[in-house]
Amino acid sequence: MTTPAPTALNRPDGSPLRIAVVDDEQMLTDLLSMALRMEGWDVKAAGSGFDALTLIRDYDPDAVVLDVMMPDLDGMAVLQRLRQSGNDVPVLFLTAKDAVSDRVAGLTAGGDDYVTKPFSLEEVVARLRGLMRRAGSAHAAEAEPILRIADLSLNEDSHEVVRDGVEIELTATEFELLRFLLRNQRRVVSKAQILDRVWNYDFGGKSSVVELYISYLRKKIDAGREPLIHTVRGVGYMIKSPQ
Numbered sequence: 001m002t003t004p005a006p007t008a009l010n011r012p013d014g015s016p017l018r019i020a021v022v023d024d025e026q027m028l029t030d031l032l033s034m035a036l037r038m039e040g041w042d043v044k045a046a047g048s049g050f051d052a053l054t055l056i057r058d059y060d061p062d063a064v065v066l067d068v069m070m071p072d073l074d075g076m077a078v079l080q081r082l083r084q085s086g087n088d089v090p091v092l093f094l095t096a097k098d099a100v101s102d103r104v105a106g107l108t109a110g111g112d113d114y115v116t117k118p119f120s121l122e123e124v125v126a127r128l129r130g131l132m133r134r135a136g137s138a139h140a141a142e143a144e145p146i147l148r149i150a151d152l153s154l155n156e157d158s159h160e161v162v163r164d165g166v167e168i169e170l171t172a173t174e175f176e177l178l179r180f181l182l183r184n185q186r187r188v189v190s191k192a193q194i195l196d197r198v199w200n201y202d203f204g205g206k207s208s209v210v211e212l213y214i215s216y217l218r219k220k221i222d223a224g225r226e227p228l229i230h231t232v233r234g235v236g237y238m239i240k241s242p243q
Helices: 026-037 049-059 075-084 100-108 121-135 172-183 191-198 208-221
Strands: 018-022 042-046 063-067 091-095 113-116 146-149 152-155 161-163 166-168 229-232 236-239
Touching (some): 026 042, 042 049, 121 191, 146 172, 152 172, 172 191, 172 208, 172 236, 191 208, 208 229
Antiparallel strands (some): 146 152, 152 161, 161 166
16 A cells, blocks of 8 residues: 655755664665665764764764664663763664563663664654654755656646646556656666555565556556656666656
């Protein structure tokens, strides 16, 4: 089932929100950073507890995604040092531990929320949005309801899609897929990212459904016209203006 796109969030001065991601698993750090940048946020990462303290001091983030289990200085110790120094930045813990005692320990230490691995990127983004709203560090932006590329436009309020002056009828899922592509135009998005954001699946979803809906969109959007939707073999899909 599809869900409406959330309102864009910025800092009070209108600049992008700053997120620090701390995890010793490089692949996970890269994946999280990519997902958060797709929200329009500025992201910097650290791979250890000591590096995290330096990053947070110099970067002054609006929120921190912090892994509990790290080899040098664990997440609990990092949080303790932050709070002792008077830094009240919202912290979202990531952990492989799902025991109630571990959750209580993290929240008691001053953590603001807790996500257990494996998790959905959608859940991490939603929890971060909630944390920053409650902390007052994020303000809703007045977003332009119309997304455009070349002669294609999509109205997020009325759900009207028009190409070259011709209105195109899309199903709810096709609309959400096109909106996700347009929000990331000229950027390659993977099948896993599309499943996570359009179908709200974790990575257990079947990628074949993405291929099917991309083919539906192409028939409606690109048939008989200069193609906008492109396949990047072995990586994913991208929407961009014709050359």
